[in-house]
Amino acid sequence: MTSLPEAAGAVTAVRRKRRFPIQGTDLILVGLAVASTIALTITTGGNLLQPATTRAVLQFLAVPIVIGLAQMVVLAVGQMNLSVGVLTGLSAIISAALMVDGGVTPWLAVPAAVAVGVVAGLINGLLVVATRINGFIVTLATMTVIAGLRYGVNGTGTYQGYSDGLVDFGGSSVAGLPVVFIAAVLVAVAVAFYFRRTLSGRHLLASGGNPVAARLTGISNDKSIVVAHTVSGLLAGVAGVLVLMLSGSVNTSIGDDLLLPSFAAPIIGGVALVGGAVSVLGTCLAAYLVRLVYVAQAQYNINPRWVDLVVGAVVLGAVLVSQSRQGKETS
Numbered sequence: 001m002t003s004l005p006e007a008a009g010a011v012t013a014v015r016r017k018r019r020f021p022i023q024g025t026d027l028i029l030v031g032l033a034v035a036s037t038i039a040l041t042i043t044t045g046g047n048l049l050q051p052a053t054t055r056a057v058l059q060f061l062a063v064p065i066v067i068g069l070a071q072m073v074v075l076a077v078g079q080m081n082l083s084v085g086v087l088t089g090l091s092a093i094i095s096a097a098l099m100v101d102g103g104v105t106p107w108l109a110v111p112a113a114v115a116v117g118v119v120a121g122l123i124n125g126l127l128v129v130a131t132r133i134n135g136f137i138v139t140l141a142t143m144t145v146i147a148g149l150r151y152g153v154n155g156t157g158t159y160q161g162y163s164d165g166l167v168d169f170g171g172s173s174v175a176g177l178p179v180v181f182i183a184a185v186l187v188a189v190a191v192a193f194y195f196r197r198t199l200s201g202r203h204l205l206a207s208g209g210n211p212v213a214a215r216l217t218g219i220s221n222d223k224s225i226v227v228a229h230t231v232s233g234l235l236a237g238v239a240g241v242l243v244l245m246l247s248g249s250v251n252t253s254i255g256d257d258l259l260l261p262s263f264a265a266p267i268i269g270g271v272a273l274v275g276g277a278v279s280v281l282g283t284c285l286a287a288y289l290v291r292l293v294y295v296a297q298a299q300y301n302i303n304p305r306w307v308d309l310v311v312g313a314v315v316l317g318a319v320l321v322s323q324s325r326q327g328k329e330t331s
Contacts (some may be wrong), residue, residue, distance in 0.1 A: 030285060064258075072269075085256060088236045
């Protein structure tokens with residue numbers, strides 16, 4: 001049985017080494033990002049560096065970054081959130097419905113989108129704790145429920161013209177950088193600060209890294225699970241707001257294509273599936289690399305199915321590498 005001093009030492013190790021590690025993976029991803037950017041720039045005749053193209057790439061990178069961070073938070077405690085994509089869609093469509101059908105100002109509708117994400121995330125966490133069923137199964141069920149709620153808001157209809165000011169703001173730039181991309185970077189900075197500097201963030205990593213040791217030092221693993229899912233829901237709500245700002249129209253299919261990118265970014269970025277470690281930088285870099293794959297698909301007219309196959313294969317490879325590395329560490 002683990003003694004209290006050993007448990008305390010284990011949690012201290014988690015806090016020092018795994019709290020927000022500077023991983024070799026980050027350096028590899030930086031190199032891949034630079035090399036891929038150069039290669040794509042050369043093969044497209046410099047088109048990637050055209051201001052309009054660069055702006056578009058950064059604009060549509062915002063949502064994958066935030067949605068990847070939303071998944072990363074629950075991975076930190078050894079959980080998964082399969083509902084993160086449809087929850088993003090539900091947050092966006094409820095906010096749009098408030099503006100179009102209810103005449104609600106964006107100043108209230110935007111916080112409402114985030115609130116929807118927070119409430120849904122909280123429910124996910126409470127269900128996991130109450131049922132003692134893994135988050136993978138629980139969020140698989142809630143994903144179906146949320147998808148039904150999303151459809152129930154407006155059926156197959158599309159909300160358009162909900163706020164010209166909000167869409168114009170989403171399409172604007174500051175110092176050449178899209179506002180939505182700046183917002184995503186600020187969210188990433190906030191998440192990094194949360195895990196590096198706050199007690200709650202450290203508790204999440206301690207619970208994910210060694211639940212027994214965490215419990216012996218007074219950390220509630222149940223609370224960590226609830227907090228992780230709630231923060232994940234909050235970030236999904238933020239992603240929903242970014243969708244509203246980018247698209248100009250939302251319908252019942254919003255969010256369906258976000259599940260794979262939500263896993264691809266943190267897993268390729270080096271986040272451990274077993275919990276206890278995060279990499280905000282790695283997640284953001286991986287989201288950028290995945291975005292470049294879709295840019296290449298558009299540039300070279302590649303069948304989208306092949307792109308999904310490549311991304312899925314890379315995710316599977318990253319999982320296998322992570323499992324192999326974990327096995328070596330525990331042996």
